[in-house]
Amino acid sequence: MTEASGFSLLTFVLQPAHCVVLRDWMEFFDQPPDRLVVHVGQNPAIADQLRSLASEFGAELVIAGQTDPAQTTENETGLLWQQFDLIGDDLACIVRLDTLPYRESNLPWQAEAMEAMARHGAAFLTGSTLPFRADTTLPETGLMQTQRFSNCFAILPAPVWRKAQQAQQSGADAFGRFGSEAAVELYCAESGAFGLRLPNSPELRIFHCQEWGPRMAEVRAAFHAGRGIAPFLRGYQDDFMGARARFYMERRPPLSRRVRILLGRWKRNLLGQTG
Numbered sequence: 001m002t003e004a005s006g007f008s009l010l011t012f013v014l015q016p017a018h019c020v021v022l023r024d025w026m027e028f029f030d031q032p033p034d035r036l037v038v039h040v041g042q043n044p045a046i047a048d049q050l051r052s053l054a055s056e057f058g059a060e061l062v063i064a065g066q067t068d069p070a071q072t073t074e075n076e077t078g079l080l081w082q083q084f085d086l087i088g089d090d091l092a093c094i095v096r097l098d099t100l101p102y103r104e105s106n107l108p109w110q111a112e113a114m115e116a117m118a119r120h121g122a123a124f125l126t127g128s129t130l131p132f133r134a135d136t137t138l139p140e141t142g143l144m145q146t147q148r149f150s151n152c153f154a155i156l157p158a159p160v161w162r163k164a165q166q167a168q169q170s171g172a173d174a175f176g177r178f179g180s181e182a183a184v185e186l187y188c189a190e191s192g193a194f195g196l197r198l199p200n201s202p203e204l205r206i207f208h209c210q211e212w213g214p215r216m217a218e219v220r221a222a223f224h225a226g227r228g229i230a231p232f233l234r235g236y237q238d239d240f241m242g243a244r245a246r247f248y249m250e251r252r253p254p255l256s257r258r259v260r261i262l263l264g265r266w267k268r269n270l271l272g273q274t275g
Helices: 018-028 044-057 069-074 076-084 110-119 158-167 169-191 216-225 255-274
Strands: 007-013 035-040 060-066 091-095 099-103 136-138 143-146 153-157 195-197 204-208
Touching: 007 018, 007 076, 018 044, 018 099, 018 216, 035 044, 035 076, 044 060, 060 076, 069 076, 076 158, 076 169, 091 158, 099 216, 110 195, 153 158, 158 169
Parallel strands: 007 035, 007 091, 035 060
Antiparallel strands: 091 153, 099 204, 136 143, 143 195
16 A cells, blocks of 8 residues: 555444544554545434544545444445445455554554555455464564454455455355355455455554443553553464454453353263263
8 A cells, every 4th residue: 555545444433432443543554544434323423523534634534324233233244335336446444443453653564564465466454353373474574364354454455355245145144244254254265365464463453342332432541551462462363263252351241140151161061071
């Protein structure tokens, strides 16, 4: 991504407070997006804040329509299609606003990552999780080669996204709300395409927090201060899938629920030993 090539940032802004995280994303890039394409919640204050933010960063604002939490969960792929239809063949950056970015003292990363993407023929750049065991280090870049894709943060050419969705439409349906991500991964698995992962570090990191409400302010402040980040900078994402998933600063379940979970595990283990 050079001075001559801009990109469009695609996201959902459901509450006025989410504009704070969107600002973090705008500041995360060495070269901010030249276009914001967003679906918004019903609060009119959202559009006002977006217009101010877009003007501050010199970006064109395109409001693709209104949405709500149910739609962004159940029809994410359909909403993404609407957004991609508005950007032609531009480079796209998908982000989610329950995902926090941080870079230390304006640390440059963008040009080098995009040059590596072009040089190695990568289909996308992604991040927001630990690496998977199948990911491999790409020498002299600080990046990793991967076939795993996340809408929490991903940069890719619009034609690549469309091609993956069209090629895998029926297969991706089986993945429900994760269908658009699965389509890219299935496309990579079948075609041999791959992307690059931007690994997390203390100086440059993207954490999926899965926090949307008022508590996001507390989580964001801790994240920017670097509190409690170490466990999320080591290991493999394979070990934290499904029921074992973990998120930065997630609240522990109530004691009564934790006791029920432990009892359930004990009973399953007991049945396994006697079965």
